Amino acid sequence: MVKGFSVWKWSIQEGLLLIRKFPEELEISTQDMMRVFYNHITGAEKQENVVLRLPSMESSIASHFTGVKSKAPYMINVILELGEDPELFGNVITRINEEVMEILTILDEKKAGTLEIYKELDEYFKKMFALFQRLTNLSKEQKVAQIYSNPKGHQIMTLLQEGPISKKELRYNLEKNLNQVISNLELTLDPYTETDIIKEDWIEGDKDQYIFLMKDFTIMRGPATKIIEKARKNKPTPGVAKQYLKQVSEFFSKYKPSSEDGMKIAGILMHPDMYDILRLFSFESHNYQKIPPGYGGPEMKKIIDLLIQEKILTIIKEDKAEWVMLLSDVDIALFFPEYLLEKIRIALRDGKIKKQAAIKHLNLLEKSYSKGA
Structure with missing residues (x-):
């Protein structure tokens, strides 16, 4: 869940300065924020958006930076619980970045007093804080939308639609295809288990847990x-x-x-x-x-x-x-993935999946189908 927000401004003369944070009691280290800042501006490809784990703050940071050469070099941070995946919030974080920049633009253009703008920022962050609280209590169809609304969700469904897969293999493929570290796979999979789209289970003779697609949508x-x-x-x-x-x-x-x-x-x-x-x-x-x-x-x-x-x-x-x-x-619409029956048969024939995993998945699908999926 969200812990708070912060806005920083960069200048060559003064470095990185804290403009605003919410809530006021939120503890933020300038040293940690400099680490986030350098992740934006260094590397072969300078990144507008970065996600970092900051164990010193026991937080994950979803950060947006407008760039050192921009007219107004602002860095906007959404501070989450450690290991939390920003992609689970869909386009909410992107919308926050855009709307905060609209407020900051007014500040830079001096269309309103500084205190007035700070008050507007505080009110906005208060509203967004409440919004994140509501995002922890999503309906079933909202959780399906949560899966659909981000690239990681699409990638997971694409892999699961081919048959059973171990968590180790799923993590490897996600990190390879998305070029990002998956720090908390269990948290990423929560919307899938909560909507009964997947089932997690063990197979005999394997130390790793497997994931089985039970419903598609x-x-x-x-x-x-x-x-x-x-x-x-x-x-x-x-x-x-x-x-x-x-x-x-x-x-x-x-x-x-x-x-x-x-x-x-x-x-x-x-x-x-x-x-x-x-x-x-x-x-x-x-x-x-x-x-x-x-x-x-x-x-x-x-x-x-x-x-x-x-x-x-x-x-x-x-x-x-x-x-x-x-x-x-x-x-x-959630539906029984009948197409998997043939895919599992072919994958087993071609030696792409273990026999025990194929049998387990087919048994689970049979039980699900007999219950009306």
Whole structure:
């Protein structure tokens, strides 16, 4: 879980200076931050984003640096528990970097007083701190989205879709393919076990634990069935219902599922406030001016506008009313990976997997299938 945030500024004259940290009692060593800074600016390829383990702080750091030659050389740190994987938070950390830079740009352009900007930063970090707290209590479909929303998740699924694999082999392949150290594989695999997508087990005669894919999944848009049913009954009004059904028909006549769109959907599901609003409109349409309080927090209307832009929601005007309606719902479908049966048979024939691992996986799949997967 997140421990806090810090913002630093680099200058040749003064070096690395702390601009702001949250919470105030967060202990940060300038020496540790210099180590993070040097990881940004050294090496064959200077990196805008780095992830480091800092045992001295008992923390992992997801750091973003704008570059020493940039107009404003800022370093923004999201400080996590030691060994925690930033990729599990999807695009949330990227969004924090972007939004903090927007605030800092105002500071550099002197469009507001320094104290005023610091107060805005504090309020923003407080809000993001609360957001991370909510990310520890994700629904099952949000955890599937968590898997889908990062490159490591895609890589793990690609490897598991070929058959059983030992943890040692999985770690080796991930580090090789992603060119990064996997410090805590167990934490990385948590969303998979919590959604029953994988099962971890031992095979006779092997010291390493194996991972078996038990369920696969798809993520795409689908019709908002409950809202469509009501629209066919002329709800919320005959005029709005007619316009809505026309928009739905036009959207899905052109819609083609894609990996890019799936990533976009997964990012929306991973955002707790967006997820709450999505679920709200899954059951009922609402007049824009009469949306129930408590959904989406203080940025509710901003989130609704974003979801309209992404064609998740649509807004239909009639007289003075503006009806917000679910244009496309999110459909996450878990299914039995029948394709694995043939893949395991071929891999065993070609000597690519151990016989005991193949038998164990087939037995687990048989039990899962008999229970209705």
